[in-house]
Structure formats: C-alpha cells, structure tokens
Amino acid sequence: xxxxxxxxxxxxxxxxxxxxxxxxxxxxxxxxxxxxxxxxxxxxxxxxxxxxxxxxxxxxxxxxxxxxxxxxxxxxxxxxxxxxxxxxxxxxxxxxxxxxxxxxxxxxxxxxx
Amino acid sequence: xxxxxxxxxxxxxxxxxxxxxxxxxxxxxxxxxxxxxxxxxxxxxxxxxxxxxxxxxxxxxxxxxxxxxxxxxxxxxxxxxxxxxxxxxxxxxxxxxxxxxxxxxxxxxxxxxxx
Numbered sequence: 001x002x003x004x005x006x007x008x009x010x011x012x013x014x015x016x017x018x019x020x021x022x023x024x025x026x027x028x029x030x031x032x033x034x035x036x037x038x039x040x041x042x043x044x045x046x047x048x049x050x051x052x053x054x055x056x057x058x059x060x061x062x063x064x065x066x067x068x069x070x071x072x073x074x075x076x077x078x079x080x081x082x083x084x085x086x087x088x089x090x091x092x093x094x095x096x097x098x099x100x101x102x103x104x105x106x107x108x109x110x111x112x113x
Numbered sequence: 114x115x116x117x118x119x120x121x122x123x124x125x126x127x128x129x130x131x132x133x134x135x136x137x138x139x140x141x142x143x144x145x146x147x148x149x150x151x152x153x154x155x156x157x158x159x160x161x162x163x164x165x166x167x168x169x170x171x172x173x174x175x176x177x178x179x180x181x182x183x184x185x186x187x188x189x190x191x192x193x194x195x196x197x198x199x200x201x202x203x204x205x206x207x208x209x210x211x212x213x214x215x216x217x218x219x220x221x222x223x224x225x226x227x228x
Binding site for chain 1: 117145154159162164214215218219220221
C-alpha cells in the first residue's frame with residue numbers, strides 16, 4: 001500500500017493554458033474524490049467517481065473542468081483555459097466501499113500567472 | 114444541509130500545554146465526523162473519526178475528540194502539546210447519498226506551538 005499519489009506536485013501555467021493533473025488511488029479503492037483548497041480555506045468537494053462512473057459533480061466544477069477515471073483506476077482532472085482564480089491546491093482522495101474513511105494524496109498546487 | 118464551523122482560525126499554545134481545537138457541526142442525520150491534520154505543502158492526514166460507536170474517540174499522536182450531540186460539537190484535544198503538532202487542523206462532516214460520502218470541511222485552525 002503506497003498511498004494516494006498525485007502528479008505533478010506543482011504546476012505553474014499562464015492564463016488561458018490547459019492543464020491536466022493525475023491521481024493514482026490506493027490500489028483496489030473503488031471510490032475516488034477530487035477536492036480544491038484555496039489559501040486559508042478548507043478543501044471543497046469537486047467530484048466523485050465510483051469505479052469509472054462519475055456520480056456527482058459540484059457546481060464549483062465549471063464547464064472548463066473535466067474529470068475522468070478510465071477503467072476505474074487512475075483519474076485525471078483537466079482545466080481548460082485556466083484563469084487566475086483557478087490557482088489552488090487540488091487534492092485527490094480515495095476510499096473503498098464499506099468504509100467512510102478517505103485517504104488523501106499530497107495534492108497538486110496550481111499557480112496561474 | 115450539513116456544515117462545520119471551526120471556532121478560532123489561529124490557536125497558539127506553549128509546549129506541554131493543553132491543546133483544544135473547537136468544532137461544531139450541523140447535520141440533519143446522525144453524522145460521521147472527522148479530524149484531519151495538514152502540514153505545509155502536504156495533503157491531509159486522518160487524525161481520528163467518529164462513526165456513532167464510542168463518543169470519545171482516540172486518534173493518532175495522542176489526540177482525542179468527544180462527540181457531544183446535545184452541543185453539536187466534536188472538539189479535538191491533546192493533553193500536552195509538542196512542537197511537532199504545529200500544523201493546520203480541519204474538522205469535517207460526512208455527507209452522503211447513495212452509499213458514498215463526500216466531506217464538508219471547516220475553514221481550518223492553524224495551531225502554533227511555542228517553546
């Protein structure tokens with residue numbers, strides 16, 4: 001069990017560019033969550049996958065954001081046409097059916113210039 | 114709707130002193146409650162969780178929390194602070210439908226520990 005991993009850990013981009021983040025959950029965890037954390041705030045829920053199905057999306061997830069989890073393993077979060085307001089830490093968590101404990105990755109810190 | 118309020122965005126204690134971080138929740142159903150700790154530039158680490166078993170929950174690193182339904186509180190305590198406890202602490206309530214549980218977090222409390 002190597003824990004939840006995220007890549008990259010840091011990303012600096014210019015406004016208007018597209019970025020993609022990857023999350024690898026704990027092996028055999030069928031549930032995967034994305035959260036966004038802005039400076040001085042707690043994480044906010046973005047979206048949830050059970051296996052490969054995306055079952056809920058927050059209103060925070062505008063149409064510039066898209067998330068996928070092909071084959072129910074790793075997940076990607078893409079932000080198109082980034083804006084300065086997208087600057088935040090993007091956290092991924094995973095859990096398994098029958099437990100309500102989410103294990104978090106180290107996060108990807110996005111800075112949009 | 115479920116929500117969490119953490120009283121005090123910053124708490125400062127001396128090494129060896131009692132740590133008390135406050136969390137109040139709002140939930141229309143029996144809640145699952147969590148405390149996570151976050152060190153700088155890192156993800157969240159689970160300290161402890163309440164899942165309707167014992168009201169006094171013991172976690173890692175000497176932390177514990179007591180669920181008080183009458184006060185809708187889930188305060189985090191540690192008898193004696195260590196320098197290594199300096200971090201940001203988040204209280205969260207589990208909100209779920211259809212068998213999963215997204216977390217609703219408070220704004221966090223930054224704990225400073227002074228020698």
